[in-house]
Amino acid sequence: MLAHYGYKDGSGDYFIIIDTDKCNGCGKCVEACPHQVLEIVLNDYDIEGGNMASVREEQRKKIKYACAPCKPVSGERKMPCILVCEPKAITHSW
């Protein structure tokens, strides 16, 4: 399942997309994120679900701002969450 967390507002589209079929719930992205954006939760989109990575509820509406420090205007963009994910389950739309 592709879970899109974030929003589109006047200034653009900001979504963190987690493929829960690929995600193994390892939690490396949660540790790697310097701004407490991610967390591991129980997959309750199905009656039987394992652990999956998710964007914290309180961050979903300000994802543009929460992730801003990892996305400088110039210079290298190293997004730790994406770099550390082995199954390549997480992507950003911006």
Place this chain on the structure above:
Amino acid sequence: MITAGVDIGAKIVKVVILDNGKVIGRGKALVGFDVGKSASDLFETVLKNASLSRNNVKKVVATGTGRESVHNKPPVNAEEVVSEVVADAVGAFYLVPTVRTVIDVGAEEGRGVKVGEGGKVKDFVINERCAAGAGTFIETMARALEVKVEEMGPLSLKSTQTIPMNAQCCVFAESEVVTLIHSKVSKEDISKAIHDAIASRIGSMVLRVGVEKDVVLIGGPALNPGFLPPLKRELNTDIIVPEYPEYVSALGAAIIAAKDGV
């Protein structure tokens, strides 16, 4: 040499008249239904107050979202238009030569500009088209709180507790404020929450260009005493607010006019 800068913002138009580096006239007015007319009327008023006519002005440079409405159009007849980012940098640099980061918060847009040697623009980030990231947010919340916009800042400074705001949208925040009022949260605390929220958003945006001292804050909301403390906290640095912060962009435009207006 006399030059003029006209900054036509989303809500307010500002005019600055410069004579050899000295400000000899300034004025601001609400942008009405007819943007060009509002700008022209103000321009003529400011000129008159300085006992000048358009002929005395060597060059006019316009900036701001409404700049095209006076570009080569009488009576303002701005010969050149520049982006707000450049005008911000030039104006801030003139007033604070040690500036490295300019934060400009307007009615509908927020900007972060990284400035290099000589006031040159190195990087910039714009928070556009979302009212929650600009002055409109505070204004809308003032209405929901039923206080005047000017009272918002002083109210927030009297707050005794920090409460979070969950809504990130002007429209939803309005509902949230109403709920908070019903929950008997004081106006002071709500106002502080509002200022914290917008400072957090502006701060995050500025982090994308990097925060380097000296940091200068300009734009209308810079006049709001409640805006500065949370912004300083967010960026963990001192922030300089020059005199007449809302005119800095127009000043920058006037300086640009003087530079190449020969």
Place this chain on the structure above:
Amino acid sequence: MTEVKTVEYWRWPEYRHTIPGKDWHNAKSITAGVDIGSVGSKAAVMLDGELYAFAITRTGGVSEATAVKVTNWALEGTGLQMANINYVVGTGYGRVNVPFAKKTITEIACHARGAHYIYGPTVRTVLDIGGQDCKAIRCDEKGKVLSFLMNDKCAAGTGRGLEVFADLIRVPMLELDKVSLNVEQEPPPVSNTCVIFAKAESLALLRQGWSKEKVAAAYHAAMADRIVDLLTRVGVEKDFVATGGVAKNAGIILRVERLLGIKALKPRIDPITAGAIGAALFAQALHEKELGLR
């Protein structure tokens, strides 16, 4: 503040309904789904997976009280009591505030399940437009979620965005769509990127002499644009359906259909109940599991 005057424009009817010809005495599983939204709260009671009764009320200041109120209202006149219900699942924005629910399940999953019930097993794409959010859901033939996107950060494209507009042009919420469709030619949309800016633009257009109908059309067109943007992100596959309160706004749905080039299926039950129905269906599956039938 003009609160009292403007309240009337965004008012929509609260109601309850019992499906005739059903008897709960013979049911193996009596389940309920309670969907607490930020604007409206819904309760659906099902007998062995078939809808029996439902109720919709405005979400009050205290979600727990609203949950109790709307569930009791759904049961009114049926002879059923809360104690007769075998399993309750809570969902929605305030789903953690359904104190008598045995489990809470995300509204996304509930809407997908509920949409399948209302529209049939061919549903693959669900658009849910609620009071304060907008969801796009892709599901499989069983109603299982394959992909989803929810936007509750921004009022544009939500019921609240319509409320603001209803107040502005002084047209009651329920008539907005008719007004927006009463134009000979579609005007260009207003800013689709922010309700605040769209409102200012609409005001300017009214001042310029545009009719209420034309401005309403421009506003609905902007909302439809934005909704289609979100849908395109998850991809749209037939059959396409809409749930949630705003699904009843033909001005939005028709324009969305036009932009997508796909028609939405017509509902046989009020689509605002989708979340509650889905929750009640999950409750039924969970109850059967409890009984060892699965």
